[in-house]
Amino acid sequence: MSSKAAAIFQSLRRRIVLACALTGLGVALSAGATMPDGRPTPTGLEVPRWISLKSSHVRARQGPGLDYPILWEYRAAGLPVQVIAETTEWRKICDPDGAVAWIHRTVSSGRRSVFNTTAEEIPIRANRSETAPIRARLSPRALVSLDECEEGWCRVRARRLHGWVSQRAVFGTQERALCNANRPAGTGRN
Numbered sequence: 568m569s570s571k572a573a574a575i576f577q578s579l580r581r582r583i584v585l586a587c588a589l590t591g592l593g594v595a596l597s598a599g600a601t602m603p604d605g606r607p608t609p610t611g612l613e614v615p616r617w618i619s620l621k622s623s624h625v626r627a628r629q630g631p632g633l634d635y636p637i638l639w640e641y642r643a644a645g646l647p648v649q650v651i652a653e654t655t656e657w658r659k660i661c662d663p664d665g666a667v668a669w670i671h672r673t674v675s676s677g678r679r680s681v682f683n684t685t686a687e688e689i690p691i692r693a694n695r696s697e698t699a700p701i702r703a704r705l706s707p708r709a710l711v712s713l714d715e716c717e718e719g720w721c722r723v724r725a726r727r728l729h730g731w732v733s734q735r736a737v738f739g740t741q742e743r744a745l746c747n748a749n750r751p752a753g754t755g756r757n
Contacts, residue, residue, distance in 0.1 A: 620670075620676070669752050703725075
């Protein structure tokens with residue numbers, strides 16, 4: 568074998584080894600992401616997890632496909648929903664009312680938001696403390712963008728306003744699954 572052919576072979580061999588290593592790493596990283604029934608998630612992302620709706624016209628379906636009936640339409644862009652199961656193209660979600668439905672992956676976003684499900688205003692504070700000054704109030708059934716949560720408080724923003732809300736006061740931050748992934752889409756609330 569000529570030195571040029573040997574160099575090409577060696578380069579090809581390195582690429583194959585690197586590709587195999589990267590594939591193995593990808594499989595290893597996604598191995599920890601499982602659905603409630605123990606199967607690996609198709610996306611490699613954790614379930615449950617939070618996403619938001621991209622537009623104000625999102626169709627909720629009874630199953631993961633266009634051939635399933637439309638149950639209702641969400642009309643709130645940015646609404647946080649919890650992914651409780653998934654296929655490659657579809658997400659089974661739990662909404663703020665505790666309803667379960669399927670939505671297509673293209674109508675969801677990884678941007679995080681929180682929602683006030685109560686009939687009361689929630690104070691948005693200057694710091695992570697119940698005694699911190701109130702900067703604004705989150706109206707009932709209102710949304711704000713979520714930056715991060717730490718030590719029971721979540722940093723939120725709306726336009727140029729930044730502040731903190733109690734994590735337990737808003738919908739969109741819970742770590743446990745809020746709806747049973749085995750529950751059929753469209754059945755009762757909670």
